Amino acid sequence: MAALGQAARLGIGAFENSGQVELRPDRTEADVAVIIRAAYRQVLGNAYLLEGERLESAESLLQQGLISVRGFVQAIAQSELYRDKFFYSNSQTRFIELNYKHLLGRAPEDESEISFHVELYNSQGYEAEINSYIDSLEYQESFGENVVPYYRGFKSQVGQKNVGYSRLFQLYRGYANSDRAQGQKQGRLTWEVAKNLASPIYPVSAGALTGLSTGGRGETYRIRVLQAASPNSTVVRRGTAELIVPYEQLSSKLQQLNRKGSRVISITAV
DSSP states (O other): OOOHHHHHHHTOHHHHHOOOOBOOTTOOHHHHHHHHHHHHHHHTTTOOOOGGGSOHHHHHHHHTTSSOHHHHHHHHHHSHHHIIIIITTSOHHHHHHHHIIIIISSOOOSHHHHHHHHHHHHHHOHHHHHHHHHTSHHHHHHHTTTBOOOOGGGSOOTTOOTHHHHHHHHHOOOTTOOTTTTOOOSOSSHHHHHHTOOOOOOOOOSSOOOOSOGGGTTOEEEEEEEOOOOTTOOOOOOOEEEEEEEGGGHHHHHHHHHHHTOEEEEEEEO
16 A cells, blocks of 8 residues: 555555445445436546436446446446446457456456457457456456445455556556546556566556556567458368567557457567
């Protein structure tokens, strides 16, 4: 946990000073309203929410006690609202980074976590990708049924890798900052995760937000791919291929492979 002065300088003072937002059995209508606001803020990355965008049906179910806080979080993440704000407009790796941040309160820790979710989405689709976070043992142990997810990565956690602390700062840039306002469409952690390096920590400033550290530019990556079978071929077996791709083209190449139905097996720095 950061000291008070350091927490303020890094922009995490609001989280250091606030407790968990939990819906208790003796809740009031006002308590549920607090939960709803906190859930929207966390899952939507502090994005501005129009009145007409609210998920009134899911809110009503929560107010009546027919779904838990976890169910409400799931409803937001599965909604067209979440897809519009984070899925359609971002690269696949950026989307996965944001899912980790919004739903598990931390950053991806290594390449295997990114590769797992790339493969999961390619094979089972959007709903399975979202449910894999919310239905996970990690989610249950961290938040249970009635705690709104929060940024756990700023504090020491059992089993957490030290690198996760610095990587979360690449995704989080202040309590008032919005994931939508950052204007970042490509993955922030691509270079660090592929090279297994810790991310630099920058104090939050009022100026423009920097993305990845400049050392990532000019790097190249090897992508191992299980190629999609040709629709006109009678051969069932699918071959593997290796592609060498510059850093600047990595996200666009992954999207292209996804559209072709190819399955990414691994991504490693050359």
